[in-house]
Amino acid sequence: MRGGSVNCERRAAIAAAARKAAGWGAASGRAARLGAGLCAGLALAAGAAPALAQAQGPQAGPAAAARKAAAEPGARRVARILVEGNRRVSDATVKAYMTVQEGDSATDDDVNASLRRLIDTGLFEDVSIAWLADGLLVQVVEAPSINRVVFEGNDALDDDALRGVVRSTPRAPFSRAQADADARAITEIYRRAGRYGATVTPKIVKREGNRVDLVFEIDEGARTGVRAIEFVGNKAFSDRRLKGAIQTSESGILGWLFTSDVYDPDRLEFDKELLRRHYLDRGYADVAIRSATAELTPDREDFVITFVIDEGEVYTFGDVTVQSDLPGLDGESLRDALTMKPGETYSARQVDKTIEALTYRAGLAGYAFNAVRPVARKNPETRTVDVTFQIAEGPRVYVERLEIEGNTRTIDRVLRRQFRFAEGDAYNAQAIAEGRNNLRKLGYFSKVDVRTEQGSAPDRAVVKVSVEEQLTGSISFGVGFSSADGVLGDISISERNFLGRGQRVSARVNYTGDEQALTFSFEEPALLDRDLAVGFNLGYVQVDRTDTSSYQETNAGFRPYVEFPLSEDERLRLRYRLSSDEIRDVTTYASPAIVGDEGTRYTSSIGFDYLWDRRDDPIEPSNGFIYSFKQDFAGLGGDSFYSRSVARAKGWRPVMGEDSGVVASLELEAGALFSLGDDPRVTDRFFLGGDTFRGFENGGIGPRDVSRVDIYEDGGTGAFSRTRTRDDALGGNYYAVMRAELTFPLGLPDELGFYGGAFADMGTLFGLDRTRYAETGPGATNAGNTVVIDDGMSLRASIGVSLFVDSALGPLRFNFAYPLLAEDYDEKEYFRFTAGTRF
Numbered sequence: 001m002r003g004g005s006v007n008c009e010r011r012a013a014i015a016a017a018a019r020k021a022a023g024w025g026a027a028s029g030r031a032a033r034l035g036a037g038l039c040a041g042l043a044l045a046a047g048a049a050p051a052l053a054q055a056q057g058p059q060a061g062p063a064a065a066a067r068k069a070a071a072e073p074g075a076r077r078v079a080r081i082l083v084e085g086n087r088r089v090s091d092a093t094v095k096a097y098m099t100v101q102e103g104d105s106a107t108d109d110d111v112n113a114s115l116r117r118l119i120d121t122g123l124f125e126d127v128s129i130a131w132l133a134d135g136l137l138v139q140v141v142e143a144p145s146i147n148r149v150v151f152e153g154n155d156a157l158d159d160d161a162l163r164g165v166v167r168s169t170p171r172a173p174f175s176r177a178q179a180d181a182d183a184r185a186i187t188e189i190y191r192r193a194g195r196y197g198a199t200v201t202p203k204i205v206k207r208e209g210n211r212v213d214l215v216f217e218i219d220e221g222a223r224t225g226v227r228a229i230e231f232v233g234n235k236a237f238s239d240r241r242l243k244g245a246i247q248t249s250e251s252g253i254l255g256w257l258f259t260s261d262v263y264d265p266d267r268l269e270f271d272k273e274l275l276r277r278h279y280l281d282r283g284y285a286d287v288a289i290r291s292a293t294a295e296l297t298p299d300r301e302d303f304v305i306t307f308v309i310d311e312g313e314v315y316t317f318g319d320v321t322v323q324s325d326l327p328g329l330d331g332e333s334l335r336d337a338l339t340m341k342p343g344e345t346y347s348a349r350q351v352d353k354t355i356e357a358l359t360y361r362a363g364l365a366g367y368a369f370n371a372v373r374p375v376a377r378k379n380p381e382t383r384t385v386d387v388t389f390q391i392a393e394g395p396r397v398y399v400e401r402l403e404i405e406g407n408t409r410t411i412d413r414v415l416r417r418q419f420r421f422a423e424g425d426a427y428n429a430q431a432i433a434e435g436r437n438n439l440r441k442l443g444y445f446s447k448v449d450v451r452t453e454q455g456s457a458p459d460r461a462v463v464k465v466s467v468e469e470q471l472t473g474s475i476s477f478g479v480g481f482s483s484a485d486g487v488l489g490d491i492s493i494s495e496r497n498f499l500g501r502g503q504r505v506s507a508r509v510n511y512t513g514d515e516q517a518l519t520f521s522f523e524e525p526a527l528l529d530r531d532l533a534v535g536f537n538l539g540y541v542q543v544d545r546t547d548t549s550s551y552q553e554t555n556a557g558f559r560p561y562v563e564f565p566l567s568e569d570e571r572l573r574l575r576y577r578l579s580s581d582e583i584r585d586v587t588t589y590a591s592p593a594i595v596g597d598e599g600t601r602y603t604s605s606i607g608f609d610y611l612w613d614r615r616d617d618p619i620e621p622s623n624g625f626i627y628s629f630k631q632d633f634a635g636l637g638g639d640s641f642y643s644r645s646v647a648r649a650k651g652w653r654p655v656m657g658e659d660s661g662v663v664a665s666l667e668l669e670a671g672a673l674f675s676l677g678d679d680p681r682v683t684d685r686f687f688l689g690g691d692t693f694r695g696f697e698n699g700g701i702g703p704r705d706v707s708r709v710d711i712y713e714d715g716g717t718g719a720f721s722r723t724r725t726r727d728d729a730l731g732g733n734y735y736a737v738m739r740a741e742l743t744f745p746l747g748l749p750d751e752l753g754f755y756g757g758a759f760a761d762m763g764t765l766f767g768l769d770r771t772r773y774a775e776t777g778p779g780a781t782n783a784g785n786t787v788v789i790d791d792g793m794s795l796r797a798s799i800g801v802s803l804f805v806d807s808a809l810g811p812l813r814f815n816f817a818y819p820l821l822a823e824d825y826d827e828k829e830y831f832r833f834t835a836g837t838r839f
Helices: 011-022 030-043 045-054 062-071 091-097 108-120 159-163 176-192 239-243 265-280 332-337 348-364 412-416 429-442
Strands: 080-084 124-131 135-142 145-152 199-207 211-219 225-232 288-296 302-310 316-324 370-379 384-393 398-405 445-454 460-469 473-482 486-498 503-511 515-524 533-544 552-565 570-584 599-613 624-638 642-655 662-675 708-711 722-725 734-745 754-766 772-774 786-788 796-807 810-821 831-838
Touching (some): 145 159, 176 211, 316 332, 332 348, 754 810
Parallel strands (some): 145 211, 398 460
Antiparallel strands (some): 503 515, 533 552, 570 599, 708 722
């Protein structure tokens, strides 16, 4: 019998088994071995009794065996166990797996239990057990050993990624059940990579010596992306706005090269929570995400994801109070920790920030085991939410251990530093929730689960973190077109979890009609597991400025930096720059202000970037502001000596209500360049135009050499040839600009992706260290004369409208501008069109 129960149906097999039993031979007929042997044993029970009495086992004497046999009808004494057919597996190992041992009295059920134990080991392809006159005969056919595990047909995932999910390994016994389970695991990892059509077939290739090669034949299938993301029930926010709030994204025109827009059911669940938080942070206290479904398209190549939303109404904060049960710490003394005021739009984010602030304040007062619980009371009639923060001393529970599993690639400390506590610290549910969210935001894992269990004592807690890794590298391309620069393109390769250490590495090649750039960057976001980022950028850029300033530029630089937070919304970056800047191929009749700058100059500078970010959404903000200040000091060696400052502030506000979709923004920007030695070169100065000052071309405003020069082709000794007017933008040392913009829906269906805008820009660019130059240049009859450059502070201004389109090619923008204030020599631009996509 193989894996079955004992039976007595085949008399011939019984007789054969009985004959073999007398001489410890094997019963013939594999399928009937165990049943035949058992029946033969029953037939010979009377004659075998003396032998059983003499074959006393080490574990039970005759009296014990007799008592067991009397207590269990059908029980027989097993004096010996004979093992046949084994080669690699020893007799002792086979016997050790059995529930029946030599010297035991066993029933048919006991023998069946041993049979199941041997089968479950996975060491054998076939197992049979037959009764002998004084024991059991165990016949096995050993499972072949795995010589090697081979993957065929895998291009999207390498062998190392697949080996990490299979449990069949070389030199282990081959198991068909395990091979099938491994095939399912490989299929699942392909699903995680967005290939839902992948199929995996395990096959074996027999080798000599009872060995096999286990081959997984893989058909990866087409990449299953997200063709469309649709929202039902959203009135306050456009589809475009909500798409920016979730992690899942739509596949671009060449999305098969990108890894972040594949369908992932776990990510979809997280997206539901992100949508809910998006609404809760903007006053929609009754919001409900009714469903999130994913349906395959008719061609079964992509998914269409649909979110059904019940927005509810916008609420504001009503009464906000603090109640404290902690001795010596009353609620009134903690009111300054509140981050919201009555009448402000309700925000779950502000509630969370207040919980953090109150927890911190109570901790400073000596109450490490405090519990802050917000109690919200919604008033539908007034659309207000009254919030009471109740503070009480919680149970004294400590974190005994932080256990992490599932991180097959990412090292433990990368996960541990996302939690603001260590083993031995006071247990804090808020800190655990923040750590879980931090892990999800990393983008390293497709699934994050954090749970708490009791530790070795009631006042000890074990925090268990379970994650599933996902792909973190990407290759992306960008293509586009600009009316000013022509065809645009770039390719970048990035890895945001380099070597599983959480480090970011990227390389990028950028091309436009006038500029070619190659950059490489590296960043360690948490040096020594602290919120301290260190990194560097390497860059090489070639720019053809012949059309705007009559020269070409080559720049190569190295920029290391250190960055750290000053508060939740503020960051500071300290940086150093070492670069070489070459001005070359200056045209024959270029401005003398540029001719004097020709050559190579080295710059060694230090600086800092300060950032204060209070936007409600980093991608498509509708409320809040961002402020930045950049400062550079050049002169730590090198040839350049200057101080350069740039300040920028931009704010957004919804107009006509939160749900109108109309957003107004105002931006102020200014910069100053001060010489600390020789005059700054043209490459150090500021330029405005194009996207930085709409209505004017790149470098279209500010100081410009428009002097006329008479040209004699033979060096001034022959006949007059022609007169040339220069048109070289020189930049300025100072600038200030204001940009106002209003974006609004056009009343068309959201799925069309059309919305409009109106803008107005106003500013000035001025300041040259010198405005008078001696004329130079071969063949110029006015050589030696003085060139005077206009360096006035005159204001420029422009107005215009924009059309924005979300298309399959990516975002399109059409700007129609009209300059209101301009100098005669300014270069105007009435239309600019840009298109691009990343995939």
